[in-house]
Amino acid sequence: MAKLDIPMIDCDIHPFATDEFPIAPHIPENFRQAVAQGQSSQPGHGYQNPFGVNRRDMPRVHPEIWAKEHFDRYGIIYGVLQPPGLSISLTQNIDVGCAVAKAWNDWQIEHWLAADKRYLGSICVNMNDPTQAAAEIRRVGGHPQFVQVITTGESTQLYGNRSYYPIYEACAELGLAFAMHPGSEGSRTPSTPVGMPSSYFEWHSTLPLTFMAHCASLICEGVFEKFPALKVLLVEGGFGWLPHLMWRMDKDFKSLRSTTPWLKRLPSEYIQDHIRVTTQPIEETETSEQLIQLFGMMHAEKTLCFASDFPHCDFDNPRRVFPSRMDEQLKERIFYRNAAEVYHLEV
């Protein structure tokens, strides 16, 4: 079982707390009572994966085991962790949410980042208190293995909103990307603009709607003019919609520029410079030629970053995920070069 020759950066790995690596000891002491009393409760979205979210054959949760079973196995040189704390913003009690976010960051540092330099971390923050979130980013963001801030696609506001500026300012200042991940859509508002899907399948199929909305918001509100150094990752939201958004936004921009006059470039240029999408779950097109055309349309040589979603059940096998006829340079860009640039990694 030979490794592919190309090094890989996996932009989406999901560790979680276990009895062996519990989260409770990391919760700040003065919040432990509140957590014990259920004050860290969150609303759920009410959709249930019928098979469970993890692969049935997943190895035991342990940084050394995962490094061997996943990194060594495929030749992955860096893997970006996205722990359950990514959805901490759903916590109803804002301050308890901030405290538990800290716990997830300290948990990553102690158990994963220390175990293997290939693990990169995502700083969990409570988006509902941008001031506390910025403070948390500054508290841990200097750690060399934290590469981004992570949150959910589910949100009370679109991410272009100026109330989030303290977070983007901290990210830009520390060279950290800002990333979002789906999975909580429907917790506070329906997961589609119209109403609530009635199956997990339907819910999962339309998750990219949220990312499209955030993408348009970030661009139109001028976040990338305000914070020229900021990079944003849209993780696990698919990418087939990205060319459509580029084309539609560019077309509309040429008519409507004067209504958002702070925009100095085409939306597709902001996307190519500031926004990245990850491969998993890959669009399984009817022909491999179609996938290669899609890569061209979305400027995948800039915008696309490989992710496996290990150990989730909709994991993409790095050995099989791309057509064999694909251009080698494009494969390199997607497998590691684009992520290395966003995360400032030497390869």
Place this chain on the structure above:
Amino acid sequence: MALSAKTLYLAVNAMNTKENISGLNNGFGVESAHEATLDYAFDVANHPQPPIAKRGKKIVACAANEIPVGGKLIIESDNLSIGIFNINGKFYAIKNLCPHAGAELCEGHIQTTHRPGEVGEFHPALEGRVLRCPWHGWEFDIVSGKGLYDRNSRVATYKTEVDEEGNVVVLL
């Protein structure tokens, strides 16, 4: 190692000025970060070059008093359709053809636009000289012909003056 690369990045980009970012390396084929933005389009509009009379032909369009301030006249000549505009008492002529989808550009509204500025700020600019195509609303500066929506677009303009008899004369 991750540490040194990140530290180096932070040191180099300590001043996250717009000049640092990707206009130079983004592969869009521009020579400067400034040219990569619509500031450049507005620069061109604000510093219009005199139109070049490619055909070397002079046509008498109309009497100057036929076009009031803020008004226009569309004429056909030499297989060209041209819109003549009176902007604050001076006359300008621009080709009556939108480069996008072939609309009669000069049938559109004459407006003021907003120039690029800081996020959240509205700065009225090019007052009374922005032609908005009647179909998709693309904006063109009548005086320079510059399309205000991208770097390169420009619609042909023609040198226009009023002769001693009070007629609007256009040089094609």
